Amino acid sequence: MMGRGIEAVLFDKDGTLFDFAATWNTFAARLIDQLSEGDDLRRHGLARALKFDLESGRFLPDSPVIAGTNREVALLIAPILPRRTVDELEALIMAEAEVAPLSEAVALVPYLAGLAARGLTLGVMTNDSESVARAHLRAAGIEGMFDFVAGADSGHGAKPSPLPLLAFATATGHAPERVVMVGDSLHDLVAGRAAGMWTAGVLTGMAGADALAPMADVILPDIGHLPGWLAEVVT
Numbered sequence: 001m002m003g004r005g006i007e008a009v010l011f012d013k014d015g016t017l018f019d020f021a022a023t024w025n026t027f028a029a030r031l032i033d034q035l036s037e038g039d040d041l042r043r044h045g046l047a048r049a050l051k052f053d054l055e056s057g058r059f060l061p062d063s064p065v066i067a068g069t070n071r072e073v074a075l076l077i078a079p080i081l082p083r084r085t086v087d088e089l090e091a092l093i094m095a096e097a098e099v100a101p102l103s104e105a106v107a108l109v110p111y112l113a114g115l116a117a118r119g120l121t122l123g124v125m126t127n128d129s130e131s132v133a134r135a136h137l138r139a140a141g142i143e144g145m146f147d148f149v150a151g152a153d154s155g156h157g158a159k160p161s162p163l164p165l166l167a168f169a170t171a172t173g174h175a176p177e178r179v180v181m182v183g184d185s186l187h188d189l190v191a192g193r194a195a196g197m198w199t200a201g202v203l204t205g206m207a208g209a210d211a212l213a214p215m216a217d218v219i220l221p222d223i224g225h226l227p228g229w230l231a232e233v234v235t
Contacts (some may be wrong), residue, residue, distance in 0.1 A: 012125065013137075014126065014184075018102050020206055025059060035077070045080045049079075052065075069129075069158050070152070115227065121172045125168060127158045130154045147172055160186070162194035165181060189212060
């Protein structure tokens with residue numbers, strides 16, 4: 001048992017297990033090009049809706065896509081693409097997301113094996129779709145290392161609601177105060193606080209330390225620093 005009885009770690013996926021910019025900037029640029037179909041006006045309209053800077057090829061820090069669900073992204077761009085339904089757009093986004101180029105924040109297989117060896121229960125809760133999340137975890141060779149994987153469409157709700165986090169605690173048999181929620185966005189940390197969990201912010205997403213600090217028990221450069229923090233917390 002580690003840090004004040006912390007028994008379990010619940011990770012966000014994008015920006016936490018995987019570096020957000022390295023993975024999703026490429027995805028967004030490709031999606032915008034595909035949906036614009038050579039129409040420059042439509043291309044710029046999609047970029048504005050997604051708050052994606054075409055010149056730098058990066059999401060703006062306040063983009064709603066960063067912590068949003070696939071459904072929310074589809075709703076954002078639907079007015080620009082009136083010939084496509086929201087359902088069609090959501091399905092397309094999910095299909096493209098499944099093959100997004102993944103960039104691990106740290107070498108995940110040995111990292112997660114190390115946490116499990118310390119007796120910690122591991123889970124993932126993402127605002128992505130569960131099928132996409134599982135595809136990404138499978139591609140990284142780590143799906144089987146988690147006792148719980150949930151997305152925004154898994155029936156527990158989406159962050160910043162604490163309900164999906166509490167579903168993890170219930171499913172794994174841990175009291176919320178024995179769980180640490182690890183994420184790169186305020187959605188993650190607000191949900192963690194509301195669930196009564198410890199909260200650890202990481203800087204491999206789009207939010208800076210100043211933005212995350214009010215809701216975080218600790219700010220870490222990346223998840224690789226989590227074991228050191230757990231060891232330092234008084235038991």
